[in-house]
Amino acid sequence: MSRLIVVSNRLGDPSKPAKGGLAVALNGALNTIGGVWVGWSGNISETADGDGKLSVRQVGKVELAGIDLNQAEYDNYYLGYANSVLWPAFHHRLDLVSTEPEFDKFYRSVNRTFAHHIARLVEPEDVIWVHDYHLVPLAMELRALGLKNRIGFFLHIPFPPSQIAAAIPDGVWLMRTLFYYDLIGFQTQADVTNFKLYAERRLDVPVEDGDQVTAFGRTVTARSFPIGMDVDQFRALLDEEEAQEVITRLREKARGRKWITGVERLDYSKGLPDRMRIFQRLLRKYPDNIGVSTLVQIAPPTREGVDAYADIRQELEQLSGAVNGEFATIDWTPVRYIHRQVARVRLAAIFSISKVGLVTPLRDGMNLVAKEYVSVQPPDDPGVLVLSQFAGAAEEMTEALLVNPYDVEATADTLQRALTMPLEERQERFQALSGKVEDGDVVTWCRSFLEALHSVKPQSSPGDNA
Ligand code: ADQ
Numbered sequence: 001m002s003r004l005i006v007v008s009n010r011l012g013d014p015s016k017p018a019k020g021g022l023a024v025a026l027n028g029a030l031n032t033i034g035g036v037w038v039g040w041s042g043n044i045s046e047t048a049d050g051d052g053k054l055s056v057r058q059v060g061k062v063e064l065a066g067i068d069l070n071q072a073e074y075d076n077y078y079l080g081y082a083n084s085v086l087w088p089a090f091h092h093r094l095d096l097v098s099t100e101p102e103f104d105k106f107y108r109s110v111n112r113t114f115a116h117h118i119a120r121l122v123e124p125e126d127v128i129w130v131h132d133y134h135l136v137p138l139a140m141e142l143r144a145l146g147l148k149n150r151i152g153f154f155l156h157i158p159f160p161p162s163q164i165a166a167a168i169p170d171g172v173w174l175m176r177t178l179f180y181y182d183l184i185g186f187q188t189q190a191d192v193t194n195f196k197l198y199a200e201r202r203l204d205v206p207v208e209d210g211d212q213v214t215a216f217g218r219t220v221t222a223r224s225f226p227i228g229m230d231v232d233q234f235r236a237l238l239d240e241e242e243a244q245e246v247i248t249r250l251r252e253k254a255r256g257r258k259w260i261t262g263v264e265r266l267d268y269s270k271g272l273p274d275r276m277r278i279f280q281r282l283l284r285k286y287p288d289n290i291g292v293s294t295l296v297q298i299a300p301p302t303r304e305g306v307d308a309y310a311d312i313r314q315e316l317e318q319l320s321g322a323v324n325g326e327f328a329t330i331d332w333t334p335v336r337y338i339h340r341q342v343a344r345v346r347l348a349a350i351f352s353i354s355k356v357g358l359v360t361p362l363r364d365g366m367n368l369v370a371k372e373y374v375s376v377q378p379p380d381d382p383g384v385l386v387l388s389q390f391a392g393a394a395e396e397m398t399e400a401l402l403v404n405p406y407d408v409e410a411t412a413d414t415l416q417r418a419l420t421m422p423l424e425e426r427q428e429r430f431q432a433l434s435g436k437v438e439d440g441d442v443v444t445w446c447r448s449f450l451e452a453l454h455s456v457k458p459q460s461s462p463g464d465n466a
Contacts, residue, residue: 002033002125002126002127003033003034003035003036003123003125003126003127004029004030004033004034004035004036004126004127004129004450005035005036005037005038005118005121005122005126005127005128005129006026006029006030006035006036006037006038006129006131007037007038007039007114007118007128007129007130007131007135007138008026008037008038008039008130008131008132008134008135009039009040009078009082009131009132009134009135010039010040010042011037011038011039011040011041011042011064011065011066012026012027012037012039012064013059013064022156022227022442025230025442025443025445025446026446027062028443028446029446029447029450030061030062031060031061031062034061034062035061035062035063035126036062036063036064036065036121037062037063037064037065038065038067038114038117038118038121039065039066039067040066040067040068040069040078041055041066041067041068042066043066043068043069044068044069044070044071044074045068045069045070046070046071047068047070048070049070049072049073049106049109050109050112050113051070051113052067052068052069052070052073052110052113052117053067053068054066054067054068054117055068056121063121065117065121067113067114067117069110072102072106073106073109073110075106075305076100076102076103076105076106076107077103077106077107077109077110077134078134079303079305079306080100080102080103080106080107081103081104081106081107082107082133082134083303083306084096084097084098084099084103084306084308085097085098085099085103085104085168085169086133086134086136086168086174087133087157087269088268088308089160089164089165089167089168090133090157090158090159090160091157091158091160091268091269091362091363091364092158092160092161092164092362092363093268093269093363094164094167096268096308097167097168097169098307099169104169104170107137108137111135111136111137111138111141112141114135114138114141115138115141115142115144115145116145118138118142119142119145119146119147122147122149124148124149125149126149127149127150127151127152127450127453127454128142128147128149128150128151128152129151129152129153129154129449129450129453130151130152130153130154130181131153131154131156132154132155132156132157133155133156133157135153136153136174136177136178137174137177137180138151138153139151139153139177139178139180139181140176140177140180142180143180148458150182150183150453150454150456150458151180151181151182152181152182152183152184152185152449152450152452152453153178153181153183153184153185154184154185154186154225154449155184155185155186155187155191155365156187156227156365156366157187157365158187158188158190158191158194158363158364158365158392159186159191159192159194159195159198160194161194161197162194162197162198162201162202165194165198165202166198166202172202172203175198175202175203176215176216178220179213179215179216179218179219179220180218180459181220182220182221182453182456182457182458182459183220183221183222183223183449183452183453183456184220184221184222184223185223185224185225185449185452186222186223186224186225187224187225187226187227187365187366187392188224188226188366188392188395189224189395190392190395191224191365191392192211192222192223192224195213195222196213196222199213199215203215203216211223218459219459220459221452221456223452225445225448225449225452226366226392226393226395226396226440226445227365227366227368227442227445228371228437228440228441228442228443228444228445229368229371229372229375229437229441229442230441230442230443231371231375231437231438231441232441234344234348234372234375234376235348235375235376237344237345237348237349237376238348238349238352238376240345242343242345242346242349243345243346243348243349243352244349246345246346246349246350247349247352247353250349250350250353251353254353256292257291257292257293257294257332258289258292258293258294258355258356258419259293259294259296259350259353259354259355259356260279260293260294260295260296260354260355260356260358260415260419261295261296261297261298261350261351261354261356261357261358261373262275262295262296262297262298262299262357262358262359262360262369263297263298263299263342263347263350263351263369264298264299264361264369265299265300265301265302266299266300266301266302266309266312266313266316266339267302267303267309267312268308268309268311268312268362269361269362269363269364270299270360270361270362270364271360271361271362271388271405272297272299272312272316273312273315273316273319274360274362274405274406274408275295275297275358275360275405276295276297276316276319276320276322276323276335277319277408278360278405278408278411278412278415279295279323279334279335279412279415280319280322280323280326281408281409281411281412282412282415282416283323283326283327283334285412285413285416286412286416289416289419290327290329290332290334291329291332293334293355293419294332294333294334294335294336295323295334295335295336295358296336296338296350296354297320297335297336297337297338298338298342298347298350299316299337299338299339300339300340300341300342301313301339301340313339316337317337320335320337323335347372348372348376351372351373351376351377352376352377352378354373354383355383355384355418355419356383356384356385356386356415356418356419357369357370357373357374357383357384357385357386358386358415359373359385359386359387359388359391359393360386360387360388360403360405360411361388361390361391361405362388362390362405362406363390363391364388364390364391364392364393365392366391366392366393367387367391367392367393370385370387370391370393370397370400371393371397371437373385374397374430374433374434374437375434375437375438377430377434379427379430379431379434381423381426382426382427382429382430383426384400384401384418384419384421384426384429385397385400385401385429385433386400386401386403386411386414386415386418387400387401387402387403388402388403388404388405389402389403389404390404390405396436396440397433397436399428399429399432399433400429400433401414401417401418
Protein backbone atom coordinates (compact mmCIF):
# COMPACT_ATOMS: atom_id res chain seq x y z
CA MET A 1 0.00 0.00 0.00
CA SER A 2 1.21 3.50 -0.74
CA ARG A 3 2.42 5.55 2.23
CA LEU A 4 3.02 9.28 2.39
CA ILE A 5 6.58 10.51 2.89
CA VAL A 6 6.61 14.17 3.96
CA VAL A 7 9.94 15.97 3.79
CA SER A 8 10.48 19.43 5.27
CA ASN A 9 13.52 21.27 6.54
CA ARG A 10 12.40 20.95 10.15
CA LEU A 11 10.92 17.73 11.43
CA GLY A 12 7.44 17.99 12.98
CA ASP A 13 6.56 16.27 16.24
CA PRO A 14 3.06 14.77 16.30
CA SER A 15 3.47 13.82 19.98
CA LYS A 16 3.34 17.51 20.96
CA PRO A 17 0.40 19.86 20.30
CA ALA A 18 1.11 21.29 16.83
CA LYS A 19 1.84 25.02 16.84
CA GLY A 20 1.02 25.89 13.26
CA GLY A 21 -1.66 24.91 10.78
CA LEU A 22 0.86 23.26 8.51
CA ALA A 23 2.02 20.84 11.20
CA VAL A 24 -1.61 20.08 12.05
CA ALA A 25 -2.47 19.31 8.43
CA LEU A 26 0.58 17.20 7.75
CA ASN A 27 0.14 15.27 11.00
CA GLY A 28 -3.49 14.70 10.03
CA ALA A 29 -2.60 13.44 6.54
CA LEU A 30 0.22 11.23 7.84
CA ASN A 31 -1.97 9.78 10.57
CA THR A 32 -4.75 8.95 8.12
CA ILE A 33 -2.63 7.54 5.32
CA GLY A 34 0.29 6.33 7.46
CA GLY A 35 3.80 7.30 6.57
CA VAL A 36 7.09 8.93 7.38
CA TRP A 37 8.05 12.54 8.16
CA VAL A 38 11.66 13.31 7.32
CA GLY A 39 13.47 16.49 8.33
CA TRP A 40 16.29 18.09 10.23
CA SER A 41 16.13 16.83 13.83
CA GLY A 42 17.05 20.24 15.23
CA ASN A 43 20.36 18.75 16.51
CA ILE A 44 23.76 20.07 15.56
CA SER A 45 26.23 17.20 15.88
CA GLU A 46 29.96 16.95 15.43
CA THR A 47 29.94 14.58 12.47
CA ALA A 48 31.79 14.93 9.16
CA ASP A 49 29.97 16.74 6.33
CA GLY A 50 27.26 14.52 4.85
CA ASP A 51 27.40 12.04 7.73
CA GLY A 52 24.37 13.40 9.59
CA LYS A 53 22.98 10.64 11.79
CA LEU A 54 19.41 9.49 11.14
CA SER A 55 17.20 8.64 14.12
CA VAL A 56 13.80 7.10 13.55
CA ARG A 57 11.02 6.80 16.08
CA GLN A 58 7.40 5.75 15.74
CA VAL A 59 4.55 8.00 16.94
CA GLY A 60 1.20 6.33 16.23
CA LYS A 61 1.01 5.55 12.52
CA VAL A 62 3.83 7.94 11.73
CA GLU A 63 7.56 7.30 11.63
CA LEU A 64 9.61 10.38 12.44
CA ALA A 65 12.98 10.37 10.73
CA GLY A 66 15.27 13.11 12.05
CA ILE A 67 18.56 13.93 10.38
CA ASP A 68 21.30 15.75 12.31
CA LEU A 69 23.35 18.51 10.68
CA ASN A 70 26.83 19.64 11.66
CA GLN A 71 27.68 23.29 12.34
CA ALA A 72 29.08 23.97 8.85
CA GLU A 73 25.98 22.45 7.25
CA TYR A 74 23.67 24.51 9.43
CA ASP A 75 25.61 27.72 8.73
CA ASN A 76 25.99 27.27 4.98
CA TYR A 77 22.86 25.35 3.97
CA TYR A 78 20.26 26.76 6.40
CA LEU A 79 21.49 30.23 7.38
CA GLY A 80 23.47 30.50 4.13
CA TYR A 81 21.97 29.44 0.81
CA ALA A 82 18.40 28.95 2.09
CA ASN A 83 18.04 32.07 4.23
CA SER A 84 20.66 34.48 2.89
CA VAL A 85 20.15 33.76 -0.82
CA LEU A 86 16.84 32.09 -1.60
CA TRP A 87 14.62 33.72 1.04
CA PRO A 88 15.60 37.32 0.17
CA ALA A 89 15.66 36.71 -3.59
CA PHE A 90 12.27 34.99 -3.68
CA HIS A 91 10.89 37.91 -1.62
CA HIS A 92 12.23 40.42 -4.19
CA ARG A 93 15.08 41.60 -1.92
CA LEU A 94 18.12 41.10 -4.12
CA ASP A 95 19.79 43.88 -2.12
CA LEU A 96 19.81 41.55 0.90
CA VAL A 97 21.20 38.51 -0.92
CA SER A 98 24.60 37.64 0.47
CA THR A 99 26.58 34.76 -0.95
CA GLU A 100 29.64 32.83 0.11
CA PRO A 101 31.39 30.22 -2.05
CA GLU A 102 30.47 27.48 0.42
CA PHE A 103 26.72 28.19 0.47
CA ASP A 104 25.56 26.36 -2.61
CA LYS A 105 28.04 23.52 -2.14
CA PHE A 106 26.50 22.78 1.26
CA TYR A 107 22.97 23.34 -0.03
CA ARG A 108 23.55 20.61 -2.58
CA SER A 109 25.30 18.27 -0.19
CA VAL A 110 22.65 18.54 2.55
CA ASN A 111 19.97 17.81 -0.06
CA ARG A 112 22.04 14.81 -1.16
CA THR A 113 22.28 13.60 2.46
CA PHE A 114 18.50 13.89 2.83
CA ALA A 115 18.08 11.94 -0.43
CA HIS A 116 20.37 9.11 0.73
CA HIS A 117 18.42 8.68 3.96
CA ILE A 118 15.05 8.84 2.18
CA ALA A 119 16.15 6.30 -0.44
CA ARG A 120 16.72 3.78 2.35
CA LEU A 121 13.30 4.38 3.92
CA VAL A 122 11.12 4.56 0.85
CA GLU A 123 9.13 1.76 -0.79
CA PRO A 124 8.25 1.68 -4.49
CA GLU A 125 4.56 2.64 -4.04
CA ASP A 126 5.19 5.52 -1.60
CA VAL A 127 4.31 9.06 -2.56
CA ILE A 128 6.81 11.77 -1.57
CA TRP A 129 5.80 15.35 -0.73
CA VAL A 130 8.68 17.82 -0.36
CA HIS A 131 8.19 21.23 1.28
CA ASP A 132 9.76 24.57 0.61
CA TYR A 133 12.83 26.39 -0.62
CA HIS A 134 15.34 24.54 1.54
CA LEU A 135 14.79 21.37 -0.47
CA VAL A 136 14.28 22.40 -4.11
CA PRO A 137 16.88 19.98 -5.54
CA LEU A 138 15.75 16.98 -3.49
CA ALA A 139 13.78 15.30 -6.30
CA MET A 140 16.79 15.49 -8.61
CA GLU A 141 18.94 13.81 -5.97
CA LEU A 142 16.30 11.14 -5.40
CA ARG A 143 15.97 10.45 -9.13
CA ALA A 144 19.75 10.17 -9.34
CA LEU A 145 19.47 7.33 -6.81
CA GLY A 146 16.98 5.61 -9.11
CA LEU A 147 13.69 6.48 -7.36
CA LYS A 148 10.66 6.33 -9.66
CA ASN A 149 8.08 7.32 -7.02
CA ARG A 150 5.64 10.17 -7.50
CA ILE A 151 7.29 13.27 -6.01
CA GLY A 152 5.49 16.55 -5.37
CA PHE A 153 6.88 19.88 -4.20
CA PHE A 154 5.09 22.76 -2.48
CA LEU A 155 6.67 26.20 -2.38
CA HIS A 156 5.44 28.11 0.68
CA ILE A 157 7.04 31.41 -0.38
CA PRO A 158 6.42 33.45 -3.56
CA PHE A 159 7.98 32.45 -6.87
CA PRO A 160 9.78 35.59 -8.13
CA PRO A 161 9.30 37.30 -11.49
CA SER A 162 11.72 36.04 -14.15
CA GLN A 163 14.02 39.11 -13.99
CA ILE A 164 14.60 38.50 -10.29
CA ALA A 165 14.87 34.72 -10.64
CA ALA A 166 17.50 35.32 -13.31
CA ALA A 167 19.66 37.16 -10.76
CA ILE A 168 19.84 34.27 -8.30
CA PRO A 169 23.37 32.86 -8.10
CA ASP A 170 23.30 29.44 -9.74
CA GLY A 171 19.65 30.10 -10.55
CA VAL A 172 19.41 28.07 -13.77
CA TRP A 173 20.75 25.01 -11.98
CA LEU A 174 18.18 25.53 -9.22
CA MET A 175 15.27 25.97 -11.63
CA ARG A 176 16.36 22.94 -13.60
CA THR A 177 16.08 20.80 -10.46
CA LEU A 178 12.38 21.71 -10.19
CA PHE A 179 11.72 19.70 -13.34
CA TYR A 180 12.49 16.44 -11.52
CA TYR A 181 9.18 16.70 -9.64
CA ASP A 182 5.88 15.39 -10.99
CA LEU A 183 3.85 18.22 -9.46
CA ILE A 184 4.85 21.68 -8.22
CA GLY A 185 2.35 23.46 -5.99
CA PHE A 186 2.44 27.24 -5.64
CA GLN A 187 0.48 29.47 -3.27
CA THR A 188 -1.15 31.62 -5.95
CA GLN A 189 -1.99 31.82 -9.62
CA ALA A 190 0.45 34.75 -9.84
CA ASP A 191 3.28 32.42 -8.74
CA VAL A 192 2.30 29.85 -11.37
CA THR A 193 2.37 32.61 -13.99
CA ASN A 194 5.82 33.74 -12.82
CA PHE A 195 7.11 30.18 -13.07
CA LYS A 196 5.73 29.78 -16.59
CA LEU A 197 7.13 33.14 -17.67
CA TYR A 198 10.52 32.14 -16.29
CA ALA A 199 10.42 28.95 -18.36
CA GLU A 200 9.36 30.86 -21.48
CA ARG A 201 11.78 33.79 -21.16
CA ARG A 202 14.81 32.30 -19.48
CA LEU A 203 14.69 28.65 -20.49
CA ASP A 204 13.35 29.49 -23.92
CA VAL A 205 10.70 26.78 -24.00
CA PRO A 206 7.18 27.19 -25.43
CA VAL A 207 4.56 27.34 -22.65
CA GLU A 208 1.00 26.32 -23.44
CA ASP A 209 -2.21 27.42 -21.69
CA GLY A 210 -2.52 24.24 -19.60
CA ASP A 211 -0.67 23.47 -16.40
CA GLN A 212 2.27 21.56 -17.84
CA VAL A 213 5.70 22.93 -18.58
CA THR A 214 8.39 21.01 -20.46
CA ALA A 215 12.08 21.86 -20.21
CA PHE A 216 15.35 19.90 -19.98
CA GLY A 217 13.50 16.93 -21.49
CA ARG A 218 11.10 16.68 -18.56
CA THR A 219 7.47 17.70 -18.08
CA VAL A 220 6.22 19.03 -14.78
CA THR A 221 2.68 19.99 -13.74
CA ALA A 222 2.46 23.41 -12.02
CA ARG A 223 -0.70 24.52 -10.21
CA SER A 224 -1.75 26.81 -7.40
CA PHE A 225 -2.95 25.36 -4.08
CA PRO A 226 -3.56 28.30 -1.72
CA ILE A 227 -2.71 27.10 1.77
CA GLY A 228 -5.32 27.48 4.49
CA MET A 229 -5.39 27.32 8.29
CA ASP A 230 -6.98 24.88 10.70
CA VAL A 231 -10.15 26.89 11.31
CA ASP A 232 -11.82 24.51 13.78
CA GLN A 233 -8.72 24.13 15.91
CA PHE A 234 -7.99 27.87 16.06
CA ARG A 235 -11.61 28.81 16.83
CA ALA A 236 -11.81 26.18 19.57
CA LEU A 237 -8.99 28.01 21.39
CA LEU A 238 -11.46 30.79 22.21
CA ASP A 239 -13.45 28.36 24.38
CA GLU A 240 -10.47 27.73 26.63
CA GLU A 241 -10.49 29.37 30.04
CA GLU A 242 -7.19 31.12 29.37
CA ALA A 243 -8.61 32.81 26.25
CA GLN A 244 -11.70 33.98 28.12
CA GLU A 245 -9.55 35.37 30.93
CA VAL A 246 -7.38 37.28 28.45
CA ILE A 247 -10.44 38.68 26.67
CA THR A 248 -12.05 39.85 29.93
CA ARG A 249 -8.83 41.43 31.21
CA LEU A 250 -8.07 43.20 27.94
CA ARG A 251 -11.62 44.51 27.59
CA GLU A 252 -11.46 45.97 31.10
CA LYS A 253 -8.12 47.60 30.32
CA ALA A 254 -9.20 48.87 26.92
CA ARG A 255 -12.19 50.85 28.22
CA GLY A 256 -13.49 51.69 24.75
CA ARG A 257 -10.07 51.92 23.16
CA LYS A 258 -9.44 50.29 19.80
CA TRP A 259 -6.73 47.74 19.15
CA ILE A 260 -4.99 47.43 15.83
CA THR A 261 -3.06 44.17 15.82
CA GLY A 262 -0.13 42.83 13.82
CA VAL A 263 1.53 39.45 14.44
CA GLU A 264 4.49 38.02 12.58
CA ARG A 265 8.04 36.77 12.86
CA LEU A 266 10.43 39.73 12.87
CA ASP A 267 11.30 39.34 9.20
CA TYR A 268 12.09 42.11 6.72
CA SER A 269 9.54 40.67 4.27
CA LYS A 270 6.74 41.47 6.71
CA GLY A 271 6.99 45.26 6.34
CA LEU A 272 7.19 46.12 10.03
CA PRO A 273 9.08 49.44 9.82
CA ASP A 274 6.65 50.61 7.13
CA ARG A 275 3.80 49.65 9.43
CA MET A 276 5.20 51.90 12.19
CA ARG A 277 5.37 54.75 9.69
CA ILE A 278 1.79 54.09 8.62
CA PHE A 279 0.59 54.17 12.22
CA GLN A 280 2.58 57.33 12.90
CA ARG A 281 0.97 58.94 9.85
CA LEU A 282 -2.47 57.87 11.10
CA LEU A 283 -1.91 59.60 14.43
CA ARG A 284 -0.57 62.76 12.79
CA LYS A 285 -3.27 63.01 10.16
CA TYR A 286 -6.26 61.77 12.19
CA PRO A 287 -5.63 63.02 15.75
CA ASP A 288 -8.99 61.62 16.91
CA ASN A 289 -7.01 58.36 17.27
CA ILE A 290 -4.68 59.85 19.89
CA GLY A 291 -5.47 58.26 23.24
CA VAL A 292 -7.86 55.84 21.48
CA SER A 293 -6.17 53.57 18.92
CA THR A 294 -3.28 51.36 20.01
CA LEU A 295 -1.02 49.35 17.71
CA VAL A 296 -0.26 45.98 19.26
CA GLN A 297 2.70 44.53 17.39
CA ILE A 298 3.79 41.02 18.28
CA ALA A 299 7.00 40.09 16.48
CA PRO A 300 9.12 37.25 17.90
CA PRO A 301 12.77 36.93 16.85
CA THR A 302 13.69 34.65 13.97
CA ARG A 303 16.90 33.59 12.14
CA GLU A 304 19.06 35.78 14.34
CA GLY A 305 22.21 34.27 12.82
CA VAL A 306 21.57 36.27 9.62
CA ASP A 307 22.73 39.93 9.70
CA ALA A 308 19.69 41.40 7.96
CA TYR A 309 17.55 40.26 10.89
CA ALA A 310 19.59 42.14 13.49
CA ASP A 311 19.23 45.31 11.39
CA ILE A 312 15.45 45.06 11.20
CA ARG A 313 15.18 44.59 14.96
CA GLN A 314 17.13 47.75 15.61
CA GLU A 315 15.10 49.75 13.11
CA LEU A 316 11.80 48.59 14.54
CA GLU A 317 12.80 49.37 18.13
CA GLN A 318 13.89 52.84 17.07
CA LEU A 319 10.67 53.54 15.16
CA SER A 320 8.30 52.26 17.83
CA GLY A 321 10.24 54.30 20.42
CA ALA A 322 9.90 57.39 18.24
CA VAL A 323 6.12 56.98 17.86
CA ASN A 324 5.72 56.45 21.59
CA GLY A 325 7.95 59.44 22.34
CA GLU A 326 5.87 61.65 20.05
CA PHE A 327 2.38 60.62 21.17
CA ALA A 328 2.34 58.73 24.49
CA THR A 329 0.42 60.23 27.40
CA ILE A 330 0.57 59.36 31.09
CA ASP A 331 -2.17 56.74 30.68
CA TRP A 332 -1.83 55.69 27.04
CA THR A 333 0.99 54.04 25.05
CA PRO A 334 0.37 54.15 21.29
CA VAL A 335 2.59 51.20 20.31
CA ARG A 336 2.81 48.01 22.33
CA TYR A 337 5.66 46.07 20.84
CA ILE A 338 6.16 42.51 22.06
CA HIS A 339 9.35 40.87 20.80
CA ARG A 340 8.58 37.26 21.74
CA GLN A 341 6.47 34.21 20.98
CA VAL A 342 2.91 34.35 22.31
CA ALA A 343 0.85 31.22 23.03
CA ARG A 344 -1.68 30.53 20.28
CA VAL A 345 -4.55 30.59 22.76
CA ARG A 346 -3.59 34.18 23.62
CA LEU A 347 -3.17 35.12 19.98
CA ALA A 348 -6.70 33.92 19.24
CA ALA A 349 -8.01 35.99 22.17
CA ILE A 350 -6.11 39.13 21.09
CA PHE A 351 -7.28 38.81 17.46
CA SER A 352 -10.89 38.37 18.56
CA ILE A 353 -11.02 41.71 20.35
CA SER A 354 -8.95 43.71 17.84
CA LYS A 355 -10.86 46.20 15.71
CA VAL A 356 -8.31 45.92 12.92
CA GLY A 357 -6.03 43.09 11.79
CA LEU A 358 -3.14 44.93 10.16
CA VAL A 359 -1.33 42.56 7.81
CA THR A 360 1.00 44.55 5.58
CA PRO A 361 3.90 42.39 4.33
CA LEU A 362 5.97 43.75 1.46
CA ARG A 363 5.90 40.24 0.00
CA ASP A 364 4.46 37.02 1.41
CA GLY A 365 3.74 33.56 -0.01
CA MET A 366 0.28 33.44 1.58
CA ASN A 367 0.13 34.84 5.15
CA LEU A 368 -1.87 32.74 7.54
CA VAL A 369 -2.25 35.52 10.11
CA ALA A 370 -4.75 37.23 7.77
CA LYS A 371 -6.87 34.07 7.83
CA GLU A 372 -6.44 33.52 11.57
CA TYR A 373 -7.60 37.08 12.29
CA VAL A 374 -10.79 36.65 10.24
CA SER A 375 -11.54 33.20 11.67
CA VAL A 376 -12.06 34.44 15.25
CA GLN A 377 -13.96 37.68 14.65
CA PRO A 378 -17.30 37.90 16.47
CA PRO A 379 -19.95 37.81 13.67
CA ASP A 380 -22.16 40.40 15.44
CA ASP A 381 -19.35 42.97 15.71
CA PRO A 382 -16.45 41.91 13.46
CA GLY A 383 -13.21 43.79 13.03
CA VAL A 384 -11.71 44.75 9.67
CA LEU A 385 -8.80 43.08 7.88
CA VAL A 386 -6.37 45.54 6.27
CA LEU A 387 -4.26 43.41 3.94
CA SER A 388 -1.27 44.09 1.73
CA GLN A 389 -1.88 43.44 -1.96
CA PHE A 390 1.57 41.78 -1.93
CA ALA A 391 0.51 38.91 0.35
CA GLY A 392 -0.56 35.76 -1.51
CA ALA A 393 -3.73 35.89 0.61
CA ALA A 394 -4.85 39.01 -1.29
CA GLU A 395 -5.56 36.91 -4.38
CA GLU A 396 -8.48 35.24 -2.57
CA MET A 397 -9.34 37.67 0.24
CA THR A 398 -10.60 40.45 -1.96
CA GLU A 399 -13.16 41.66 0.59
CA ALA A 400 -10.37 42.82 2.90
CA LEU A 401 -9.27 46.45 2.56
CA LEU A 402 -6.34 45.89 0.20
CA VAL A 403 -3.42 48.29 0.49
CA ASN A 404 -0.02 49.08 -0.96
CA PRO A 405 2.15 49.24 2.20
CA TYR A 406 4.86 51.23 0.38
CA ASP A 407 2.28 54.04 0.10
CA VAL A 408 2.28 55.25 3.70
CA GLU A 409 -0.21 58.07 3.10
CA ALA A 410 -2.86 55.97 1.32
CA THR A 411 -2.49 53.08 3.78
CA ALA A 412 -2.95 55.46 6.75
CA ASP A 413 -6.16 56.70 5.05
CA THR A 414 -7.34 53.10 4.62
CA LEU A 415 -6.53 52.34 8.24
CA GLN A 416 -8.70 55.27 9.28
CA ARG A 417 -11.46 53.92 7.04
CA ALA A 418 -11.17 50.53 8.76
CA LEU A 419 -11.33 52.12 12.23
CA THR A 420 -14.50 54.04 11.35
CA MET A 421 -16.27 51.50 9.12
CA PRO A 422 -20.01 51.12 9.78
CA LEU A 423 -21.18 47.84 11.27
CA GLU A 424 -23.16 46.76 8.21
CA GLU A 425 -20.16 47.01 5.87
CA ARG A 426 -17.92 45.24 8.39
CA GLN A 427 -20.40 42.39 8.61
CA GLU A 428 -20.72 42.05 4.83
CA ARG A 429 -16.97 41.90 4.35
CA PHE A 430 -16.55 39.53 7.26
CA GLN A 431 -19.23 37.11 5.99
CA ALA A 432 -17.55 36.84 2.60
CA LEU A 433 -14.04 36.45 4.03
CA SER A 434 -15.07 33.99 6.69
CA GLY A 435 -16.72 31.74 4.08
CA LYS A 436 -13.53 31.72 2.03
CA VAL A 437 -11.33 30.95 5.04
CA GLU A 438 -13.59 28.03 6.04
CA ASP A 439 -13.89 26.61 2.51
CA GLY A 440 -10.16 26.74 1.87
CA ASP A 441 -8.89 25.38 5.17
CA VAL A 442 -5.67 23.45 5.61
CA VAL A 443 -7.32 20.04 5.40
CA THR A 444 -8.79 20.92 1.98
CA TRP A 445 -5.39 22.23 0.87
CA CYS A 446 -3.64 19.04 1.91
CA ARG A 447 -6.25 16.81 0.29
CA SER A 448 -6.32 18.71 -2.98
CA PHE A 449 -2.52 18.65 -3.33
CA LEU A 450 -2.33 14.92 -2.64
CA GLU A 451 -5.23 14.16 -5.01
CA ALA A 452 -3.49 16.12 -7.74
CA LEU A 453 -0.20 14.34 -7.05
CA HIS A 454 -1.94 10.98 -7.35
CA SER A 455 -3.60 11.97 -10.61
CA VAL A 456 -0.68 13.52 -12.55
CA LYS A 457 1.05 11.29 -15.03
CA PRO A 458 4.40 10.34 -13.48
CA GLN A 459 7.46 11.50 -15.35
CA SER A 460 9.24 9.21 -17.72
CA SER A 461 12.81 9.34 -16.63
CA PRO A 462 15.44 10.02 -19.27
CA GLY A 463 18.30 11.90 -17.72
CA ASP A 464 17.46 10.88 -14.16
CA ASN A 465 21.07 10.24 -13.34
CA ALA A 466 21.84 13.96 -13.39
P1 ADQ B 1 5.51 32.50 7.74
O1 ADQ B 1 6.39 33.47 7.03
O2 ADQ B 1 6.00 32.05 9.06
O3 ADQ B 1 5.18 31.22 6.85
P2 ADQ B 1 2.56 32.97 8.20
O4 ADQ B 1 1.84 32.33 7.08
O5 ADQ B 1 1.94 34.25 8.61
O6 ADQ B 1 4.09 33.30 7.89
O7 ADQ B 1 2.56 31.96 9.40
C1 ADQ B 1 3.05 32.31 10.66
C2 ADQ B 1 2.40 31.47 11.75
O8 ADQ B 1 3.11 31.70 12.97
C3 ADQ B 1 0.95 31.85 12.00
O9 ADQ B 1 0.22 30.70 12.29
C4 ADQ B 1 1.04 32.79 13.21
O10 ADQ B 1 -0.10 32.80 14.05
C5 ADQ B 1 2.22 32.21 13.96
N1 ADQ B 1 2.90 33.28 14.72
C6 ADQ B 1 3.42 34.41 14.22
N2 ADQ B 1 3.90 35.19 15.22
C7 ADQ B 1 3.68 34.54 16.36
C8 ADQ B 1 3.94 34.82 17.74
N3 ADQ B 1 4.48 35.93 18.17
N4 ADQ B 1 3.57 33.91 18.64
C9 ADQ B 1 2.98 32.77 18.25
N5 ADQ B 1 2.71 32.45 16.98
C10 ADQ B 1 3.05 33.32 16.04
C11 ADQ B 1 5.54 30.76 5.53
C12 ADQ B 1 5.33 31.76 4.39
C13 ADQ B 1 3.91 32.27 4.39
C14 ADQ B 1 2.94 31.08 4.29
C15 ADQ B 1 3.27 30.03 5.33
C16 ADQ B 1 2.46 28.75 5.13
O11 ADQ B 1 6.26 32.84 4.51
O12 ADQ B 1 3.68 33.17 3.32
O13 ADQ B 1 1.61 31.55 4.49
O14 ADQ B 1 4.64 29.64 5.28
O15 ADQ B 1 2.60 28.26 3.82
